Amino acid sequence: MPFNFPLSPPAASSFAGPYDALFYTLTGMSVFFTLLVVAGIVFFTVRYRQGSKADRSRPVYEDLRLELTLLGIPTILGLIFFYFGATQYMQMRTPPKDATDIFIVGKQWMWHAQHPNGVRENNELHVPVGRNVRLTMISQDVIHAFFIPAFRTQMMVVPGRYTTMWFRPTQAGEYHLFCNMYCGTQHSEMGGKVVAMEPREYAAWLENGGESLPPMTMAQRGEKLYNGRLACNNCHGVQDNPRGPSLADLIGKKRTFGNAPAQIADEEYIRESILRPYNKLTSGYGQDMPAYESQLIDGKLTEENILELIAYIKSMGGAAKAPTADRGLNLRPLSATSNQGLAANAMSASRPNSDTTPTGHGHDLAVGAIPAEEHSR
Ligand code: HEC
Numbered sequence: 001m002p003f004n005f006p007l008s009p010p011a012a013s014s015f016a017g018p019y020d021a022l023f024y025t026l027t028g029m030s031v032f033f034t035l036l037v038v039a040g041i042v043f044f045t046v047r048y049r050q051g052s053k054a055d056r057s058r059p060v061y062e063d064l065r066l067e068l069t070l071l072g073i074p075t076i077l078g079l080i081f082f083y084f085g086a087t088q089y090m091q092m093r094t095p096p097k098d099a100t101d102i103f104i105v106g107k108q109w110m111w112h113a114q115h116p117n118g119v120r121e122n123n124e125l126h127v128p129v130g131r132n133v134r135l136t137m138i139s140q141d142v143i144h145a146f147f148i149p150a151f152r153t154q155m156m157v158v159p160g161r162y163t164t165m166w167f168r169p170t171q172a173g174e175y176h177l178f179c180n181m182y183c184g185t186q187h188s189e190m191g192g193k194v195v196a197m198e199p200r201e202y203a204a205w206l207e208n209g210g211e212s213l214p215p216m217t218m219a220q221r222g223e224k225l226y227n228g229r230l231a232c233n234n235c236h237g238v239q240d241n242p243r244g245p246s247l248a249d250l251i252g253k254k255r256t257f258g259n260a261p262a263q264i265a266d267e268e269y270i271r272e273s274i275l276r277p278y279n280k281l282t283s284g285y286g287q288d289m290p291a292y293e294s295q296l297i298d299g300k301l302t303e304e305n306i307l308e309l310i311a312y313i314k315s316m317g318g319a320a321k322a323p324t325a326d327r328g329l330n331l332r333p334l335s336a337t338s339n340q341g342l343a344a345n346a347m348s349a350s351r352p353n354s355d356t357t358p359t360g361h362g363h364d365l366a367v368g369a370i371p372a373e374e375h376s377r
């Protein structure tokens, strides 16, 4: 979009597509019929204005065909919209059997969420992308409404009984969470955010007792840049390949160039290779690597990023020594390192947690105590 004028919130759940389609078709149709009526008004006003020479000799008093058309078309259109609206509604009201349960308590003026393993959070809701999530909700005082515009879904949260809603996030990100039912003086502040995370991150987040993920090491940050935004892995793999040389075990290796004297690779050399790759073209390769210096100047890349990349490239040494024969040109060779990262996460997660969050009173709030009828609806 050339200018920032969002007509609707981000579309981040499986409901958003059909919902928006219905909404915009209805809006378009309203505009169409409004214009049609206005055009008719203008046309007849001009044509039959006082003193015009229009033919008024045979006024029409009734016309069955006209009446049937004017009744028929709106009826058919109405039924079509009813059909799509009703099916969409049924879908939104029927949680899939495999849904992950999360429990919500609303109270003046905050939202309180609890995950089945006892992890709790306030005014935030972390959910996995691509998984069905079902919320079972109740209010501790007055009527509230749990509203996530980006998911196109809302449900009343009332005292004395459970209500449910479900959704499947489709895009990682942070989205607004609102109370959408006036519930007292601070109603407008009763909200927060929904954080949709990739399932792996969500699992790690849950394992960590809802604490934010453990800080990443420099090499892990570098790996993320390398395989993610900067996409170095498009060209650099476990082994030299036509797109680029392997960077495994690079530090301390003797490099020979087509256009410069040979040298031993060190940190300074890697930095130069990233920023100004053509100064020293590795033997056998041409000017195919993008020069990243402009990104450094633009601020899209920082010196810190480069240090992280270097840390990652240094950490790749071991990965390259793993048997690679069967992988051939596999350009995602670095799983060994990323597994280490995950293992580290898992370890810190299973470390006994002095914090009270996960178990303790968590389970008292009887996650299993939701009445069965509510499940079978
Ligand atoms: C479009 C493919 C491509 C991309 C993307 C790419 N490179 Fe390169 N890279 C090359 C080629 C080809 C060479 C060898 C020619 C040269 O030295 O410029 C190279 C060389 C290098 C070297 C020197 C290797 C040696 O043999 O001594 C380093 C270090 C390097 N790249 C790091 C990176 C990093 C880090 C990234 C991501 C920020 C990256 N490259 C992105 C193609 C690429």
Ligand SMILES: [Cu+2]
Pocket (backbone or CB within 6 Å): 106, 109, 143, 144, 145, 179, 180, 181, 182, 183, 187, 190
């Ligand atoms: Cu409220």
